[in-house]
Amino acid sequence: MTRVFNFSAGPAALPEAVLAQAAAEMLDWHGTGMSVMEMSHRGSDFMGIHAEALADLRELLAVPANYKILFLQGGGLGENAIVPLNLMRGKSGNQNEADIVITGVWSEKSHLEAQRYGKMNIAASAVDTGFTAVPVVESWKLNQNAAYLHLCTNETINGVEYHFMPELEATHGAAFKDMPIVADMSSHILSRPVDVSKYGLIYGGAQKNIGPAGLTIAIVREDLLLNDASETRAHSMCPSVFNYKTLADTDSMYNTPPTYGIYIAGLVFKWLKAQGGLTVMETHNRAKAALLYGYLDATSFFESRVNKADRSLMNVPFFLKDESLNAAFLQGANEAGLKQLKGHRAIGGMRASIYNAMPLAGVEALVAYMKAFERAH
């Protein structure tokens, strides 16, 4: 068996130790004589796995006590509908509008889907830059009646990441002090510490930095589950299995959760703790990104098109100056065990996704290959 370096944007590489443990436990978890996949979700064995995953995630992200962690299904695209179905009615129950900042393909998709549930105001858009930067906060045109402000804090396709926390009261005045910020963190959740208390809702599909596709994680501030009349804030058309209040009240056990995905996520959480937690992961991730961007900035053979201050630590799109060499570059990379480097069809070129599970050695191998390719051409 030879493991490759897998730069897929998602589903993505998982820690080898996690996969090895999952393989070893596949037929018999802890002497139970059954796979986790075969366990009743309401039995004590799985309930323990579930509770431990929740507790470890809470510890890793230092989630405050007034936030609920929910395990859902449907992925990031699912949340594009589920978020407005849950939150767009707002505190008053009839706000029915929200703000969004568009920084790439993912926030564009969120905007398109959310529009079906109410009025979406584009507070700012980086479309004019070709989605290579985050618009400066001072330029955002925010709306006081918005039920929330939606951000995609890491654009998987465009490689644009927020490296600052918007402080709306400071930039836009006291009226925005309590504006809930909804953050799609699908592709950088758990890559570094974040101050959860600054957000109303954080969500992410698991398939980048957490575990298998099919598990979605939402971290929601409790007061956003209810409106001012203490009724559920969700729209009457929101399916019960996606009603945050219902899931919060049942510890995400209203319906059968994606049990095996939760188990793998739990193993990843334990692996992250064993690495030293998110502060250590941030150091690793910054070192990996610095190596790759450092080379991209030093060569004239390849280029990164993203504004330096807004470059993603997780997803690094890059381009060969001579795009006629793309096929040769990918073929050589494949042969060298550097997999899934082809860029997303929306922007072309190449993309290296270097999530938590990508070791420094993988980025070193990539840069070494890029240098050799440059020399050869």
Add this chain to the structure above:
Amino acid sequence: MTRVFNFSAGPAALPEAVLAQAAAEMLDWHGTGMSVMEMSHRGSDFMGIHAEALADLRELLAVPANYKILFLQGGGLGENAIVPLNLMRGKSGNQNEADIVITGVWSEKSHLEAQRYGKMNIAASAVDTGFTAVPVVESWKLNQNAAYLHLCTNETINGVEYHFMPELEATHGAAFKDMPIVADMSSHILSRPVDVSKYGLIYGGAQKNIGPAGLTIAIVREDLLLNDASETRAHSMCPSVFNYKTLADTDSMYNTPPTYGIYIAGLVFKWLKAQGGLTVMETHNRAKAALLYGYLDATSFFESRVNKADRSLMNVPFFLKDESLNAAFLQGANEAGLKQLKGHRAIGGMRASIYNAMPLAGVEALVAYMKAFERAH
């Protein structure tokens, strides 16, 4: 490692050969150097796994060409909202009502959720029997304006199964010739052949007879995706990731599907084909059920309360006549490696779920234990 006999109602036992293969391939699928869990869903390796799973399922169930097979998320409870969101507007676009036959806890849940999307007419209910029988078709009060008729063809909790196909034209006249029948087959799909062409929509959560929780399968007749004006039949509030038309048009790849679940399901489909397909499975399943029901009918120590003609081949609820012995029965069963036999809290007693993956030896061991327990008490 000692594998147990696992009678869980779901998530449930999977074929040992499938789990062994999944374990062996966990770190390196077919020499790719990566786990299926780590593969891009749009890469050729996973696309092949996906296409093969679809083709094998189509072959196993002999799904006609004018039906689409969809892989979704959200489980059976999710479908309770997703079905009305997709189909309740009907051919005219404004029918907004549907019929349902209530035969147990699952059809009750479907009724409650679907009511939020339109008018649900209870065509018949077995509540008066304590949900121990399927109401005779001739007694169903059907409504010509219903967009569809919803049935739960196997009630997992109550152990009631349809062993006949309703022929509505024969019982209710020509007006019902084209009434689409929607069947929740979560807990008996693939246990025996069914004539798919008699249904408008068949759906099921995977976690009983197919694979891991978090994958849902829907088989839908193509004409039900559109209304008479050739527009999508779905309600405007239906999330895009759950819009059957959208999923049909994208081969269930509109969003990232639960890739690992699809892979395991695909291994189960291959295992079913290797067993000889659904006709052979039906023979096995009938033999297992006959053994257990035969004993339940022969003893006065235990009882089955379900009408003989409507007994489920998959889920067998049974009761000790002396319920004060329940705890002792379960403890002894656990010690004998007979797991998860406790009945659902809604009806109490015991329940043995004997899905495809339960070998005859498991039912033999259960009956032997029951006989020994009877002798000892």
